[in-house]
Amino acid sequence: QVQVVESGGGLVQSGGSLTLSCVVSGNITDFLEMMWERQAPGKQRRLVGTIARSGFIHYADSVKGRFTISRDSRKNTVNLHMTSLKPEDTGVYYCNARPEIGSAGFRGQGTQVTVSS
Numbered sequence: 001q002v003q004v005v006e007s008g009g010g011l012v013q014s015g016g017s018l019t020l021s022c023v024v025s026g027n028i029t030d031f032l033e034m035m036w037e038r039q040a041p042g043k044q045r046r047l048v049g050t051i052a053r054s055g056f057i058h059y060a061d062s063v064k065g066r067f068t069i070s071r072d073s074r075k076n077t078v079n080l081h082m083t084s085l086k087p088e089d090t091g092v093y094y095c096n097a098r099p100e101i102g103s104a105g106f107r108g109q110g111t112q113v114t115v116s117s
Contacts, residue, residue, distance in 0.1 A: 001106075002024065002025055002026060002097055002099075002106040003024070003025040003106075004022060004023075004024050004025075004095050004096070004097055004106050004107060004108035005022070005023050005108050005109075006020060006021070006022050006093060006094065006095045006108045006109070006110055006111040007020070007021050007022075007023075007111055008020040008021050008111060009092075009093060009111030009112045009113045010112075010113070010114070011114045011116065012085055012113070012114070012115055012116070013085075013115070013116050014085060014086060014087055014115055014116060014117050015084060015085065016085050016115070017081070017082060017083045017084075017085065018082050018085065018113060019079055019080065019081045019082065020036070020079065020080040020082070020093055020095075020111055020113070021077055021078075021079050021080075022034070022036070022077065022078045022079070022080075022095030022108065023075070023076060023077050024076045024077075024078070024095075024097050024106075025076070026076065027073070027076060028071060028073055028076050028077070028078060028097070029053055029073055030099070031053065031097045031098055031099050031105075032052065032053055032098050032099060032100050032101065032103075033050045033051065033052045033053065033098050034050065034051050034069075034071065034078045034095065034096070034097055034098070035047065035048075035049070035050045035095070035096040035097075035098060035105065036048040036049050036050070036069065036078075036080045036093060036094070036095060036096075037093070037094045037095075037096060037107075038089075038091040038092065038093045038094070038113075039091050039092050039094070039110075040088070040090060040091040041090070041091070043091075045094065046060065047060055048060055048063055048067065048080065048093070049063065049067060049069045049080070050069070051069045051070075051071055051078060057069050062088075063082075063089075066082065066083050066084045066085075067080060067081065067082050067083070068080075068081040068083075069081075078095060080093070082113075085113075085115045086115060087115045087116070087117045088115075089113065089115050090113060090114050090115050091112075091113060092110040092111070092112050092113075093110060093111050093112075093113055094107050094108060094110045095107070095108050096108075
């Protein structure tokens with residue numbers, strides 16, 4: 001069973017920055033893609049961004065220019081660096097390791113991010 005653990009969440013003021021980390025058991029480049037998702041209170045979980053095995057990175061329009069995804073394959077870690085945070089960025093952030101197309105992937109327990117206005 002793949003283990004996925006997110007960390008780094010917390011309370012930050014609007015305009016602030018925060019970096020989340022996701023550690024995966026096993027080699028992250030074995031996965032087709034690593035995804036960051038978030039779920040705001042009372043809303044569905046939505047994609048924040050992905051980094052593919054190839055290194056290609058995709059961001060949701062709502063975070064483009066503010067969030068940056070990176071990975072450290074030696075540490076089996078994927079990071080999400082968030083800047084210019086807004087109250088609407090508040091939610092539980094999840095990391096998802098997807099091994100192949102069509103797979104639901106392996107998701108961690110999430111880490112809470114709260115942006116105060």
